Amino acid sequence: MVNVSDSKNYKVIGTNPIRHDGYDKVTGRAIYGADVKLPGLIWASIVRSPNAHAVIKNVDTSEAEKIDGVFAVMTGKDLPQQEDQFIDHGEGTENVAWSSENIMATQKVLYKGHAVAAVAAIDRYVADYAASKVKVEYDLLDAVTNVEDATKEGAPILLDSLVGDHLRKKVKNTNVASITRHEFGDPDKAFANAENVVERTFTLQMVHQGYIEPHNATAHWDEEDRIKVWTSTQGAFPVRTSTAAILKLDVSRVKVTPLEIGGGFGGKIPVYLEPVVSILSRKSGRPVKAVMERSSVFQASGPAPGGTITVKMGTDKDANIVAAESSIKLEAGGFPGSAVGAAVQCIFAAYDIPNTRIDGFDIVVNKPKSAAYRAPGSPQAAFATETVSDELARIHGMDPIDFRLQNASKEGTRRADGVVFPKVGNVEVLEAAKKSDHWNSDLGTPAKGRVRGRGVASGYWFNVGLKSTVNLSVNSDGSVVLVEGSSDIGGTRTSISMQAAEILGIEVENFRPSVGDTETAGYADVTGGSRTTYATGFAAVKAAENLIEVLKDRCAIIWSLDKNDIDFEDGTFFASKDPELKFTFKELASNLDNTGGPAASSGSVDLESAGGAFGTHIVDVDVDTETGKTDIARYTVLQDVGTAIYPAYVRGQMAGGAVQGIGWALNEEYYMKDDGTQANVSYLDYRMPTALDLPNIETIIVEVPNPGHPFGVRGVGEVPICPPVGAIGNALHDALGKRFYDSPMKPGRILNVLGKISD
Amino acid sequence: MAKVFLPYQLKKTTNNKDFIEVKGKTLNEVIINLEKMYPGTKEHLVQEGRIKPGLAAICGFSATRKGLLQELEEDTEVHFLPSIAGG
Numbered sequence: 001m002v003n004v005s006d007s008k009n010y011k012v013i014g015t016n017p018i019r020h021d022g023y024d025k026v027t028g029r030a031i032y033g034a035d036v037k038l039p040g041l042i043w044a045s046i047v048r049s050p051n052a053h054a055v056i057k058n059v060d061t062s063e064a065e066k067i068d069g070v071f072a073v074m075t076g077k078d079l080p081q082q083e084d085q086f087i088d089h090g091e092g093t094e095n096v097a098w099s100s101e102n103i104m105a106t107q108k109v110l111y112k113g114h115a116v117a118a119v120a121a122i123d124r125y126v127a128d129y130a131a132s133k134v135k136v137e138y139d140l141l142d143a144v145t146n147v148e149d150a151t152k153e154g155a156p157i158l159l160d161s162l163v164g165d166h167l168r169k170k171v172k173n174t175n176v177a178s179i180t181r182h183e184f185g186d187p188d189k190a191f192a193n194a195e196n197v198v199e200r201t202f203t204l205q206m207v208h209q210g211y212i213e214p215h216n217a218t219a220h221w222d223e224e225d226r227i228k229v230w231t232s233t234q235g236a237f238p239v240r241t242s243t244a245a246i247l248k249l250d251v252s253r254v255k256v257t258p259l260e261i262g263g264g265f266g267g268k269i270p271v272y273l274e275p276v277v278s279i280l281s282r283k284s285g286r287p288v289k290a291v292m293e294r295s296s297v298f299q300a301s302g303p304a305p306g307g308t309i310t311v312k313m314g315t316d317k318d319a320n321i322v323a324a325e326s327s328i329k330l331e332a333g334g335f336p337g338s339a340v341g342a343a344v345q346c347i348f349a350a351y352d353i354p355n356t357r358i359d360g361f362d363i364v365v366n367k368p369k370s371a372a373y374r375a376p377g378s379p380q381a382a383f384a385t386e387t388v389s390d391e392l393a394r395i396h397g398m399d400p401i402d403f404r405l406q407n408a409s410k411e412g413t414r415r416a417d418g419v420v421f422p423k424v425g426n427v428e429v430l431e432a433a434k435k436s437d438h439w440n441s442d443l444g445t446p447a448k449g450r451v452r453g454r455g456v457a458s459g460y461w462f463n464v465g466l467k468s469t470v471n472l473s474v475n476s477d478g479s480v481v482l483v484e485g486s487s488d489i490g491g492t493r494t495s496i497s498m499q500a501a502e503i504l505g506i507e508v509e510n511f512r513p514s515v516g517d518t519e520t521a522g523y524a525d526v527t528g529g530s531r532t533t534y535a536t537g538f539a540a541v542k543a544a545e546n547l548i549e550v551l552k553d554r555c556a557i558i559w560s561l562d563k564n565d566i567d568f569e570d571g572t573f574f575a576s577k578d579p580e581l582k583f584t585f586k587e588l589a590s591n592l593d594n595t596g597g598p599a600a601s602s603g604s605v606d607l608e609s610a611g612g613a614f615g616t617h618i619v620d621v622d623v624d625t626e627t628g629k630t631d632i633a634r635y636t637v638l639q640d641v642g643t644a645i646y647p648a649y650v651r652g653q654m655a656g657g658a659v660q661g662i663g664w665a666l667n668e669e670y671y672m673k674d675d676g677t678q679a680n681v682s683y684l685d686y687r688m689p690t691a692l693d694l695p696n697i698e699t700i701i702v703e704v705p706n707p708g709h710p711f712g713v714r715g716v717g718e719v720p721i722c723p724p725v726g727a728i729g730n731a732l733h734d735a736l737g738k739r740f741y742d743s744p745m746k747p748g749r750i751l752n753v754l755g756k757i758s759d
Numbered sequence: 760m761a762k763v764f765l766p767y768q769l770k771k772t773t774n775n776k777d778f779i780e781v782k783g784k785t786l787n788e789v790i791i792n793l794e795k796m797y798p799g800t801k802e803h804l805v806q807e808g809r810i811k812p813g814l815a816a817i818c819g820f821s822a823t824r825k826g827l828l829q830e831l832e833e834d835t836e837v838h839f840l841p842s843i844a845g846g
Contacts, residue, residue: 086812093812093842168768168803180841181767184777209846266846341813341841372846418764418777418838422820462843465824528846609821718846 001647001701012502013711016648019494020513021260030260033216033232034291041218042071044273044280044290045127047117047134048300049109052143052366052676053156056107059117060135067130069122072283076106076116079275080248087245094270096245098335102369103246103275109138110158110334111368112677113299115272120280120288143366143676147307147329150175150365158334158364177336177362182344182417185355190323194314198391202384203742204725205669206306206331209373210660210688213262214297217273219280220287227254227278232261234268234487235526240518246275257517258487265660266372267302269526295681302371303670305331305338307363309384311347319396321407324353324416328381329361333369338362342462343377346722347385348416349460350426350614351407356416366676372528374657375461375718379664379725383743386457386726390733400456400730401434401616425640425704426614430458432702433616438636446622452633453623453735458616459722463715464529465607468536469522470543472500473600474551475512478586480504482513482543485521486536490653490717492527495645499537499711503544505571506585522604530715533645534610534706541710542603551588554595558583611706611714615639617658617723621731625754628747630666630732636698642706642714653717655697661724663688669744761789761831764838765800772797778836786816787827789837804839815842 024030061073082097101107104115117134121127144150144158157173164171166179191197217231227249233239236258244251261268277288292301307330314323326347330338344360393403408430413421433439433456446452471483482497497511515521524536548568555573556563559581567576573588575581583591592599620633637654644650667687671679680686705712729740738753751757760780765773773779781796783789794801804811808827815822816829817838823829831837 088812183767183770264846269846342843345840345843374846376846417840418836419817419840420820420836462821464843465821467824529843606824608824 001644001703010502012498012508013643013645014647016646017494017508019491020497020511021488021493032213032262033230033259036218036230036259036289038218038220038287040286042120042122042284042286042288043124043127044118044120044277044288045124045131046115046276046290046296047119047131047136048296049105049112049114049116051109051138051140052112052145053141053158054109054138055141056105056109056116057137057139061117063133063135064119064130067126067133069126070119070130071286072120072280074118074276074279074283076104078279079104079246085245087241094242099242100246102335103272111299111366113296113368114334115276115300118276118280120284144175145366145672145676147331147361147363147365150363158366162336162364175364177332177364180341180344180360181358183357184414184416184418187323187325187355187357190355191312191314194322195317196392196395197312197314198388199310199312200384200388200741201308201310202387203308204306204380204383205743206303206367206370207664207668207670208298208303208686209263209265209267211263211265211267214292214294215268215272215301216291217277218287218289219274219277221278221282225253229254229256229274229278230259231256231274232259232268234261234264234489234528236487236518237485237523238269238526239271239274242271243274243278247278255517255519258515261487261489264489265374266376266528269528270302270371272301294683298681298686299678300368302369304373304376305333305370307331307380309380311384311388313388313392315392315396319398319403319406321351321353323355324348324351325357326384327359329363330377330380331365331367331370332362333367334364335369336362336364338370339372339377343381345415345417346378346460347381350404350409350458352409352413353416358416367670374660374721378459378461378722379661382457382459382722383725383729386723387729387739387741390730391739401430401439404458405430421612423704423707424612424614425702428704429614429616429638429640429702432700433618433638436618436636436638436700438618438634438698443620446633449626450622450624451735452620453731453733454618454620455727455729455731455734456616456618457723457726457730458614459719460612460614461530461715461718461722462612463534463610463718464531465535465610466525466529466531467606468524468539469602469604470496470536470539471522471600471602472543472547473598474589474592476590476592478589479510479512482511482540483516483521484513484536485516485518485524486532487527488515489527491646491649492532492536495533495649496537496540498645500540500544503541504547504585522602530717531610534709534713534715535605535607537645537713538607538709539603539605542605543601546603547599547601550599550601554592554599555583555588557595558591608708611642611708613640613642613714613719615719615723617727619727619731621728621735623732623735623750628750630745630750632662632694634695636700637720638700638702639719640702640704640714641716642709643703643712644701645711645713647701650701650716651699654699654720657717657720658697658724659689659694661721662694662728665725665728665743665745667744667746760833762834762836763789763793764836766839769800769803772800784831785827786818786823786829786831786837789831790827813842815840
């Protein structure tokens with residue numbers, strides 16, 4: 001671990017206690033969405049389009065309705081009609097009309113797997129059988145599944161109602177939902193005067209987050225027109241907001257209980273099933289459960305967008321980057337809203353460049369509506385920038401880390417989108433990378449028939465703040481019940497409790513944390529944007545500070561003193577003028593009777609950024625030049641995390657993000673057939689790396705504390721997926737002497753670049 | 760005076776200046792004064808009394824959570840950028 005701040009003498013922060021949810025999860029007692037059982041529960045099955053693009057002529061549910069055991073059938077017409085209406089989730093907006101149409105199509109299907117009807121029946125098998133009896137008539141349309149085809153003259157138009165915003169110009173009959181630009185300085189003049197200019201175009205394919213647990217939801221629409229929803233989600237409150245908006249209900253009519261979550265990575269923020277099972281429950285009078293099968297997870301949830309990115313960068317004779325330009329075209333999927341907005345803000349974030357121009361294109365294609373995936377848009381952008389940066393470093397004969405250090409963004413650097421960086425740790429991470437054992441070790445000798453190369457790349461993510469609430473109450477045995485509303489996708493119950501424990505001066509094992517439902521916990525925005533340990537942890541700090549004030553009041557009552565004469569330090573309350581009068585936290589907890597009732601407190605925040613963060617990855621690859629297969633020989637992740645509250649969790653996030661990025665670089669892609677449908681809809685064919693494919697991922701935590709948090713926390717979970725694709729591309733170049741501009745860099749592509757096979 | 764950096768699409772309105780100085784102690788006052796200086800800009804930034812959906816107002820280093828009520832110190836930089844989602 002590299003600490004670049006004044007060392008703080010924390011007692012709880014920086015330790016690795018047994019996680020509060022650990023035993024339940026390793027013993028299988030933890031309750032996930034698919035485990036939900038309720039009296040009278042029936043199952044839903046979704047009827048999905050086999051076509052990538054078609055007009056719905058007719059949906060005939062009559063045969064399904066006659067089947068024994070069927071309780072209800074619905075189509076998109078059972079959902080309330082919507083007009084364009086935007087709801088704010090804090091870190092992004094949602095057009096309810098498009099969300100509703102994405103959940104169940106009424107006029108057109110825009111991708112294979114698009115839902116068109118649903119059935120609820122006595123069990124899953126009857127539901128599936130009945131769903132197979134729903135007859136849908138389609139008028140087939142040509143499909144476009146990439147940004148190039150979608151923007152060609154005469155391309156089939158997906159959304160007749162879409163009016164594109166092209167640099168303020170309103171454009172109809174287009175698949176380009178928006179064009180944005182950021183421009184600073186005079187890039188044209190700077191390029192004209194540059195000593196070296198490199199311009200490359202990259203392609204990336206759509207990839208899935210690959211969470212193991214499929215989407216699921218159970219709902220019961222009761223006699224009082226209130227809906228109870230149980231689901232695995234990254235945010236119970238956003239699910240409540242979206243479900244209520246789609247069903248045109250007040251939020252108070254929807255109660256969402258979040259279950260344990262088997263992975264999300266951004267993909268479990270949108271709703272897909274909740275409104276459907278709610279309608280089926282209203283129609284049947286029964287609670288209704290739906291669980292997606294794996295093929296539907298691939299085809300009908302929200303993957304990360306593919307697209308094309310062009311990057312041009314120029315340097316002067318001293319290897320200073322003087323200009324950069326980019327055009328980023330990302331696939332939104334069937335409805336507008338790709339991650340292009342973030343991609344344009346991240347693409348040159350690691351560098352201090354005085355002249356920049358970045359164009360972003362949000363393009364609808366006949367694929368599932370894309371969603372967030374750890375640092376949405378930034379990994380795609382980093383692949384392009386970090387490859388070109390590596391080329392420029394080699395042109396200047398420089399060590400690639402030295403080139404990055406010379407041009408690194410730092411506090412005071414103006415980002416390409418204009419915003420000035422506060423305190424960030426880009427330089428500190430690069431310096432740690434340069435000193436690392438990995439960077440200073442010999443490459444070694446690969447096995448016969450293989451060649452080895454080393455690559456490095458950096459990446460950036462903003463990290464967000466937003467709203468969180470934490471409630472604390474004290475038990476008579478000195479334990480503390482902590483209730484918060486942030487879904488725990490990375491062990492945050494413990495990392496949040498640790499921050500309150502540090503303030504209260506007690507051990508975190510004394511905490512009983514839980515994630516409440518939307519009528520138990522105070523409001524919390526989505527668990528995403530790497531915000532939860534930062535923002536909900538901040539709320540826990542506030543709640544703990546408020547609890548100390550409550551407990552000082554109680555000491556004042558017990559000791560008949562003025563509250564101002566009560567002090568608190570290191571877990572002990574004492575009278576400042578009488579050292580004999582003191583209580584440990586536990587002693588005081590057992591003496592609260594007759595002092596005014598149970599002691600409780602609350603803390604809530606609405607925060608700005610969690611402190612932007614940088615990571616740098618170093619990778620050694622071994623390539624079999626006969627088969628094109630690439631193995632990871634060694635991999636090191638370095639990242640500025642601010643302050644590591646629970647270092648083992650932090651290392652887990654760093655390694656996990658890197659592994660997902662390795663899959664993105666080497667194997668993963670939505671492999672599309674000519675008819676616009678995806679060929680690889682199971683984990684047999686959609687090849688994600690497993691523990692057997694990889695070495696131990698080495699992690700080096702760099703701590704440049706965030707001045708905007710009491711303990712210096714920055715977001716952690718998203719940065720580590722940004723550098724891998726670029727780092728592996730650069731390592732492949734080091735190994736093979738060939739550049740890769742298309743991802744994934746799979747065996748066939750490697751053999752193609754080596755000239756051993758043709759396209 | 761706040762330093763207001765407008766989206767590229769609105770720069771033509773302000774003769775392509777990188778930023779313009781606008782009086783105002785809150786974001787709301789700055790936008791009202793901006794509209795007086797460059798009529799037509801407000802509709803691209805504000806909708807129904809709030810920052811327009813999909814847009815974030817960066818006041819200083821990061822997106823404000825106080826919306827139009829955000830207080831601004833002298834020389835605060837204000838940027839209007841796409842709001843960022845996360846995973």
